[in-house]
Amino acid sequence: MSAYARLQERLKQGGTVLLDGGVGTEILRRGVYWRGHGLERCPEIVEAVHADYLAAGADLISTNTFQLTRRSYLNLFQGLDHMRRIGPPGLENRAAELTRKAVEVAKRAREKSQRQAAIAGSVSPLQHCYRPDLVPPDADLHREHSETVNQLAAADVDLILLETMNTVREARIALEAARAARLPAWVSFVVDEKARLLSGESLAEAVRAVEPLHPDVVLVNCAPPEDITAALAELRRHRSGPIGAYAHIGHYNPPSWKAGFYPGFSGTEAWPPERYCGVAQKWLALGAQVIGSCCGTTPDHIRALKAALAERQPARA
Numbered sequence: 001m002s003a004y005a006r007l008q009e010r011l012k013q014g015g016t017v018l019l020d021g022g023v024g025t026e027i028l029r030r031g032v033y034w035r036g037h038g039l040e041r042c043p044e045i046v047e048a049v050h051a052d053y054l055a056a057g058a059d060l061i062s063t064n065t066f067q068l069t070r071r072s073y074l075n076l077f078q079g080l081d082h083m084r085r086i087g088p089p090g091l092e093n094r095a096a097e098l099t100r101k102a103v104e105v106a107k108r109a110r111e112k113s114q115r116q117a118a119i120a121g122s123v124s125p126l127q128h129c130y131r132p133d134l135v136p137p138d139a140d141l142h143r144e145h146s147e148t149v150n151q152l153a154a155a156d157v158d159l160i161l162l163e164t165m166n167t168v169r170e171a172r173i174a175l176e177a178a179r180a181a182r183l184p185a186w187v188s189f190v191v192d193e194k195a196r197l198l199s200g201e202s203l204a205e206a207v208r209a210v211e212p213l214h215p216d217v218v219l220v221n222c223a224p225p226e227d228i229t230a231a232l233a234e235l236r237r238h239r240s241g242p243i244g245a246y247a248h249i250g251h252y253n254p255p256s257w258k259a260g261f262y263p264g265f266s267g268t269e270a271w272p273p274e275r276y277c278g279v280a281q282k283w284l285a286l287g288a289q290v291i292g293s294c295c296g297t298t299p300d301h302i303r304a305l306k307a308a309l310a311e312r313q314p315a316r317a
């Protein structure tokens, strides 16, 4: 049975699946310059982050491909011609190359760990995660998400994890792309303090729009822990299938989180693993079957969640 099929089986039986924690923020915390997602110059550190999450007990690791798209590069130019004229040769293909590399690095970490973990290809909104007003027109969403998902499928990920989706429209189109690539998909929404998507749309609308496309899990992520708790309760009201949650900690300090779990820096010290675990227990009580942690969290957070799950479900530890 494949790693993903085993996770699916566990979910069907009412068990819990543990995600990884922050990947991009953890790479930054280890002193890697973000250029090329850390994959060009320090793939060994990206691999070490995955390895540490696997060692901490994650059942699923996500590729370091957040906002790794052709558009992310193109947005820095006037257009493709301008990019070709003043950018280095091959820049238009860099996102595709790095995507391949990101999956390779995750697979290498899994192989060395000898764990049966699943690898999720992480896909984020095409524009900024916190700016639903910038979501591109449908045709662009369809074309660009299909391109990214197909690259991840070609690299042989086990599933697609659509993360931090801030509008119903983009989530639905990205999910269609994942289904067209014949990959299982999970979809996760970024929420505000009123349990709505950042677009102001309700989780009820979001669930209604994605259910016909059969995501295996619907989640909420990348909001502070208390906001995630409120959103999860709302999500439970509208979805009977598996749901999940992973919160961020600390402060978003543009242009990147530049966060990490160490004292006195960006507020992450307010959320040590034990406190985070306390909130995650509420998520389990609300029926979350998938839990993990988002930006600013570390392998220590996942290790603590693993211990809490083991205590709760000795048979599945």
Ligand SMILES: [Zn+2]
Residues within 6 Å of the ligand: 221, 222, 223, 247, 248, 294, 295
């Ligand atoms: Zn996040």
